[in-house]
Amino acid sequence: MKVAVIGSGTMGHGIAQLAAMAGCDVSINDVSEELLNRAVERIRWSLSKMNEGGKLKENADSIMSRIRVNVSLNDVLNGVSVMFEAVPETLDLKLRLFRVADELAPHDSLLATNTSSIPITEIAEVVQQPERVIGMHFFNPPQLMPLVEIVRGKKTSDNYVNKAVDISKQFGKEAVLVNRDVPGFIVNRVLARLMNTSCVLVTHGATTIESIDSALKYRLGFPMGAFELADYSGIDVFYLVFQAMKERGFMMHECPLFEEKYKRGELGIKTGLGFYKYPEAGKYHRAVISTEAGTNVDLAMLVSSAINEAIWLVREGVSEPRDIDRATKLGLGYPQGILEIGNKIGMQKIMNALNSLRELTSWDEYEPDSLLQEIVLSGAKLT
Numbered sequence: 023m024k025v026a027v028i029g030s031g032t033m034g035h036g037i038a039q040l041a042a043m044a045g046c047d048v049s050i051n052d053v054s055e056e057l058l059n060r061a062v063e064r065i066r067w068s069l070s071k072m073n074e075g076g077k078l079k080e081n082a083d084s085i086m087s088r089i090r091v092n093v094s095l096n097d098v099l100n101g102v103s104v105m106f107e108a109v110p111e112t113l114d115l116k117l118r119l120f121r122v123a124d125e126l127a128p129h130d131s132l133l134a135t136n137t138s139s140i141p142i143t144e145i146a147e148v149v150q151q152p153e154r155v156i157g158m159h160f161f162n163p164p165q166l167m168p169l170v171e172i173v174r175g176k177k178t179s180d181n182y183v184n185k186a187v188d189i190s191k192q193f194g195k196e197a198v199l200v201n202r203d204v205p206g207f208i209v210n211r212v213l214a215r216l217m218n219t220s221c222v223l224v225t226h227g228a229t230t231i232e233s234i235d236s237a238l239k240y241r242l243g244f245p246m247g248a249f250e251l252a253d254y255s256g257i258d259v260f261y262l263v264f265q266a267m268k269e270r271g272f273m274m275h276e277c278p279l280f281e282e283k284y285k286r287g288e289l290g291i292k293t294g295l296g297f298y299k300y301p302e303a304g305k306y307h308r309a310v311i312s313t314e315a316g317t318n319v320d321l322a323m324l325v326s327s328a329i330n331e332a333i334w335l336v337r338e339g340v341s342e343p344r345d346i347d348r349a350t351k352l353g354l355g356y357p358q359g360i361l362e363i364g365n366k367i368g369m370q371k372i373m374n375a376l377n378s379l380r381e382l383t384s385w386d387e388y389e390p391d392s393l394l395q396e397i398v399l400s401g402a403k404l405t
């Protein structure tokens with residue numbers, strides 16, 4: 023299979039590597055030779071690490087031999103079966119690119135975007151055959167993260183959805199279907215709620231940053247606390263994705279902590295200071311979080327809005343409960359899916375917690391979803 027990857031940055035170089043590892047002939051495009059050479063070096067480095075860990079089925083040189091780079095879009099898109107677009111999250115840029123891809127790529131090729139927040143339907147509008155435009159939302163780093171959210175636009179056809187699922191499998195990934203291109207899809211919506219509520223509990227004086235992170239890590243078994251994760255990935259990354267989701271109708275009042283940090287340039291590990299302080303900017307260092315600090319945190323309050331969001335996704339037909347649980351396990355590393363966590367805590371407690379958060383903030387997003395209310399009344403379980 024001939025594959026084109028447009029944009030060779032954080033996500034693009036990783037997707038190109040996955041495609042080459044799966045046996046595809048890959049052409050990568052970017053705006054300069056220098057950036058393309060850098061991407062090739064990053065892929066070479068990643069392959070050598072995978073080789074050291076015994077994770078390669080083939081030697082790195084033969085994988086590399088399937089990768090070409092080219093600044094000409096015309097050459098890169100010629101004769102491809104699939105295009106992966108991984109350019110920055112700017113609507114104009116993506117639209118411009120899809121218009122060109124529509125002209126240059128074969129008419130039956132799949133046109134996939136890795137966008138985190140732009141509706142697929144909006145991108146598909148500039149293409150003659152919108153049925154072939156789809157979201158294939160890989161997670162960072164694509165080489166290691168097992169999940170791909172397959173996002174349908176209004177006009178994406180079943181045929182291309184199936185093709186995207188097959189490709190994900192070929193790349194060794196687990197696909198989760200997102201039937202409507204709601205801002206943030208599944209994982210970022212659930213995460214946005216968890217992070218914002220973590221922040222609300224701190225700013226309303228109910229608890230501390232360390233207590234929240236401790237409860238999430240040591241009582242719920244999450245790989246990182248909410249603030250620790252923000253520092254790790256970059257507070258700017260989350261702040262900007264959540265802003266983009268809000269601009270597209272995701273209802274979330276801003277809890278000020280993230281914005282303050284973003285405006286001060288205290289972005290986490292990369293700047294040496296975020297919600298925690300690190301000995302050296304840019305160098306990974308685990309935040310110090312005590313196991314006891316989270317003992318008194320109310321878990322139902324902490325996760326209730328994330329569970330309410332997952333229930334909204336089910337009621338709106340965006341995804342199935344099983345897929346939402348798979349997405350939160352695979353995309354966020356939770357030991358149980360977010361709905362499974364809700365069932366374990368008890369949906370009545372989740373609803374009570376939402377009502378308390380609503381009283382505390384007067385924010386409508388804490389209103390218990392009508393499906394949650396039904397579940398509580400009937401005692402039914404979402405499976």
Ligand SMILES: NC(=O)c1ccc[n+]([C@@H]2O[C@H](COP(=O)([O-])OP(=O)(O)OC[C@H]3O[C@@H](n4cnc5c(N)ncnc54)[C@H](O)[C@@H]3O)[C@@H](O)[C@H]2O)c1
Pocket residue numbers: 028029030031032033034051052053057107108109110111112115136137138139159160161162
């Ligand atoms: N970084 C993440 O954690 C992450 C996770 C999931 C999805 N995404 C999404 O993936 C996409 C790419 O994000 P990223 O983090 O890889 O960005 P990035 O900035 O690391 O890389 C983008 C690359 O695109 C190149 N580019 C810019 N204009 C171009 C053009 N006209 N033609 C070809 N290449 C061009 C840039 O030079 C750069 O190399 C975005 O839509 C983002 O929302 C990012």
